[in-house]
Amino acid sequence: MKILVINAGSSSLKYQLYDMRDESVLAKGLVERIGMDSSIVTHKPSGRAEVTEVSEILEHTTAIRKVLALLTDKEHGVISSVEDIDAVGHRVVHGGEYFGESALVDGDVKTKIRQLFDLAPLHNPASMMGIKAAESNMPNVPQVVVFDTAFHQSMPEHAYLYAIPRVLYSKHKVRRYGAHGTSHEYVSKTAAEFLNRPIEDLKIISCHIGNGASITAVKEGRSIDTSMGMTPLEGLMMGTRSGDLDPAIVPYVMNKEELTVNEVNSMLNKHSGLLAISGISSDMREITDGMSKGDANSKLAFDMYEYRLRKYIGSYAALMNGVDVIVFTAGVGENSVVLRKKVCENLTYLGVELDEELNEIRSGEPRRISSANSKVQVLVIPTNEELVIARDTNRIVQGLKS
Numbered sequence: 292m293k294i295l296v297i298n299a300g301s302s303s304l305k306y307q308l309y310d311m312r313d314e315s316v317l318a319k320g321l322v323e324r325i326g327m328d329s330s331i332v333t334h335k336p337s338g339r340a341e342v343t344e345v346s347e348i349l350e351h352t353t354a355i356r357k358v359l360a361l362l363t364d365k366e367h368g369v370i371s372s373v374e375d376i377d378a379v380g381h382r383v384v385h386g387g388e389y390f391g392e393s394a395l396v397d398g399d400v401k402t403k404i405r406q407l408f409d410l411a412p413l414h415n416p417a418s419m420m421g422i423k424a425a426e427s428n429m430p431n432v433p434q435v436v437v438f439d440t441a442f443h444q445s446m447p448e449h450a451y452l453y454a455i456p457r458v459l460y461s462k463h464k465v466r467r468y469g470a471h472g473t474s475h476e477y478v479s480k481t482a483a484e485f486l487n488r489p490i491e492d493l494k495i496i497s498c499h500i501g502n503g504a505s506i507t508a509v510k511e512g513r514s515i516d517t518s519m520g521m522t523p524l525e526g527l528m529m530g531t532r533s534g535d536l537d538p539a540i541v542p543y544v545m546n547k548e549e550l551t552v553n554e555v556n557s558m559l560n561k562h563s564g565l566l567a568i569s570g571i572s573s574d575m576r577e578i579t580d581g582m583s584k585g586d587a588n589s590k591l592a593f594d595m596y597e598y599r600l601r602k603y604i605g606s607y608a609a610l611m612n613g614v615d616v617i618v619f620t621a622g623v624g625e626n627s628v629v630l631r632k633k634v635c636e637n638l639t640y641l642g643v644e645l646d647e648e649l650n651e652i653r654s655g656e657p658r659r660i661s662s663a664n665s666k667v668q669v670l671v672i673p674t675n676e677e678l679v680i681a682r683d684t685n686r687i688v689q690g691l692k693s
Contacts, residue, residue, distance in 0.1 A: 299421025642666025
């Protein structure tokens with residue numbers, strides 16, 4: 292089967308085309324600035340030169356039409372016809388309590404995704420545009436939706452409920468949902484395979500550390516707690532998000548600064564985190580560079596970021612009564628040698644022992660960075676959310692055929 296994986300944003304669309312016989316990527320690309328007359332399409336067929344085009348793409352249906360044209364192009368394409376695409380898999384951020392696993396798109400699934408717009412106003416509407424655009428261009432091709440929240444639906448009630456009036460959960464489903472579930476699921480399973488141990492025997496702390504960041508406690512292969520909450524704002528300090536804070540700060544600051552709800556929401560999501568503390572960037576690479584040059588604010592931003600990450604690791608080790616594996620993944624987790632070193636140096640009480648030479652190695656493959664004597668295995672595993680989407684899509688569509 293050949294499966295097209297789509298991740299639709301409000302003004303962008305990422306794609307990868309997989310050949311599921313060997314799970315190889317035939318082509319991938321990105322459509323940016325959808326809705327403008329200067330949209331940019333970047334198309335990369337495997338093993339060949341990247342192609343970039345600038346044109347007018349005013350909505351997602353046209354964007355997917357452009358993608359399909361590139362995939363079937365005589366010079367830059369990788370398939371002979373759109374009919375070669377057997378299924379489409381979509382990333383959808385929020386599945387609420389409706390979806391504990393991926394699902395075949397039908398009328399009921401689309402209705403439920405729409406009902407969750409309020410819980411993910413930046414993401415679910417964009418995903419729906421991607422679904423409708425794919426349906427318009429490929430009306431007879433089955434589509435599957437894979438949810439960021441689904442992996443966390445295994446959390447127990449005492450982990451996902453907030454200590455607020457229960458009626459808010461009953462009426463409005465106010466609870467912890469988490470995010471990055473596709474990534475946490477992938478790296479925890481890959482960790483078990485790498486160590487050649489049954490995942491059911493492992494206590495894993497998965498650290499998805501990128502511009503958005505979350506940490507998950509995975510016990511016996513199931514998410515039992517995660518740092519992001521009802522929205523991606525809760526939890527770790529991030530590139531531009533505040534992470535955990537006293538909720539009383541919100542009305543206090545709104546009153547003092549005469550801010551609207553939208554303004555304070557923007558402040559916490561887009562103008563906080565590393566950017567706010569460093570004053571220079573939300574990018575950990577620039578923070579680390581500034582720290583190495585003696586910039587005090589960069590060092591403070593780094594120290595706060597590492598401190599909060601380490602606090603969560605410690606708390607998740609406590610709730611699982613131990614930890615066997617710590618996994619670093621995503622942009623910062625996979626690439627920041629300095630952050631991994633600082634975190635591990637302060638986890639010796641858990642039995643973590645870092646091998647500094649292994650930590651310095653850069654590789655696109657899963658690898659161990661803990662020493663042979665470490666009681667806790669510390670791994671760096673590049674995440675691959677698109678592959679999880681392709682695998683789930685393949686499984687569900689193959690199930691239809693059987």
